[in-house]
Amino acid sequence: MNFEFSQEQILLQEEIRRQISGACPLERVMKVMDGDTTERLKIWREFAELGYQATAMPEDLGGYGLGYLELCLLAQELGRHVVPIPMISSIYLASEALLLHGSEAQKEKYLPLIVSGERVASLAWSEPGRRVANGNIATRFADGMLSGEKLPVADADIADLFVVLAQSEGQSRFCLVDGSDSSLATEPLAVIDEAWPHARLQMSGTPAELLPVNEVDVDEVFYRAAVLVAFEQIGGAQACLRSAIDYAQERVVFGRSVASFQAIKHKLADVYAATELALSHAYYASWALQQNHSSLRRAAAGARIASTRAYELASAELIQVHGGMGYTWESHCHLFYKRSRMLALALDSEPTWQRRLVEQLCMQEEKAA
């Protein structure tokens, strides 16, 4: 047993951290937040040059075939720097859906273009006014065409390809849609985090390719993505803690450092404890993901909830420790605070994951009995 990343993996992570803090400092994220519409694609392509999108993709599909442990560490660094690129949409969700459900021809056609940075893909699953769990999906696939409405859809403004969750003959299935098809209508949405654009996607008689039926259900992709997003959330939480510590140490009130007050120290100790707890769940989940272990769903749900809570706590206390300054647009605090809420909702919210975790525990119980 060994519960630590290898020396090579840790060195790789440090190298990635250096690269990202050079290439995408928080000022660059602020540019996106201030409305620069070209910056995200630029960063996406720059990072493709560094090979990030190719990390875990098998070599015959244009990737490096490193594995999910390495992808988790990359995710942690992307989260730490709140990098505004469509990694979640394109890599953790759409590419995973293709890897899990796509035909060989579909994988070969699309995946190399995504990992090379030439294409952006997004997974459109959510629908207005309803929870799509348990096959309750209004979007229909029939006769090679899709009709329905998806909302919100991440990164739809720059996506060339959509993987759409739809219903086909009473089954939940994924379909592929060309983002440039004229029957698609996208409409940008105002969302909590301006650095992560989302849109409404309307399809009516839109030509689509069905992904073949697979032994695993469509939920599998969400569990797998949850592990990777957990690492992004933890990276974000760690960045918040670091920033809060640094600020508390330089700020003087009542004649001494803010950091020397127990009220502040205890707050930050709680953030630390929550983050380490989440990291411990995420370590286990990363291993389960890499191994395709039978405990993957339970591990992923645990990591998902613990990381969501840690990031929420860390980013809220980041603003609190900064005081009024932390509530201004100029400060970097809101990048984390907004992203933490977005990530908490992006794969569906905590009650859904609580239910999933309890389901897994009950299944485990039945097996034991």
Next chain:
Amino acid sequence: MDFNDSPEEAQFRQQVRAWLVQNTSEFSDCDTVSDDEEVALCRRWVARKAEAGYAAMRLSRAYGGMDATPMQCVIYAQEEARYKLPFNYFGITLGMAVPTMLTFASEEYKVALLPRVLRGEHIWCQLFSEPSAGSDLANLRTRAEKEGEEWVINGQKVWTTGAHLADYGILVARSNPELPKHRGLTYFFLDMKSPGVEVRPITQIDGGTEFNEVYFSDVRIPDNQRLGEVGEGWKVAMTTLMFERQAAGEQSLGLIDFEDLFQTVLGIALADGPAIEDSQVMEKLVDWYLVQEGLKYFGYRQLTALSAGRTPGPEAGLGKLLEARGAQLAARFATDLMGYEGIITDPALAPRGGAHQSAVLQAPGIRIAGGTDEILRNTLAEKVLGLPPEPRSDKSKPFNQL
């Protein structure tokens, strides 16, 4: 990263399992016995384990251990946890006193005393806390005055777990009150049957009497029972606490086992259906799952650090911080689920033998023992996160001028 056993670990686990199957049967039925009988059972269980090297696995073979790796200790703990065995009255003895003795005592004493622990004959206690020295341990007032080749001890200790059962104790006392508080301390071990030692039990809120007040009136300790140099008692005490952290990494506090809570929930129906299908119930069940399961993995990470030769750092404190508070909330939730019947502690009537009611009553103590929630947060903030201590006026002044 590999959460599976290596071939060697798998082989060791098999060996442990086979041994446990053959050796646990006469020890596993301790629900119905009296406290005294349970202590006797525990002594025999420790002796039995020692025969196979499992009682103090980390010790070298020369002292009755098996030179075990941290990972082997965990494998043993995991396998032993499958059995219901007598309460471990030797936790402080094996986790704190023995490693401190091994580090600081003379060879003569190690050879004379350690085998008696491993035969289940000697229980040790830790004489640290005092009425005015709990979180602020260095404020202790028990005096140690040198007379010839002996030290004369006068004063009072409190919250001494197991003192009423103990044959020996490890003790920190003030040898020089003219020095600042941390520098005038000296560390000893003593025979608890020495003249002048008086042990008075303290009754806890759960009715238990695990800990005690211990009074010292002109108790004489030979100088060769001093551990470490004169005036270095603080340093030795910190080493003991480091061993405590090391031992704590291997097992949970055992206040509420998630499986107990889960089974309780599965057995309860609310007005509108099974409790397990209620969203509020799910949330609270998940709260405790995240703490207990997460700390299991956190403990594994600590072990990997230990295996790589690093000492357990102050970050280990977060385990108790999260677990004690989490268990208190989980116990509240579990008894809430039972409605009015949740007040019943009778093991024959309450679900899971009253485990949740016991946890209600024990949790407040666990949040204080071995470092309060507040001290643990200070430690994490200062020693892990590098935040400055609060300004204080007691550190550099001579103790007798405070």
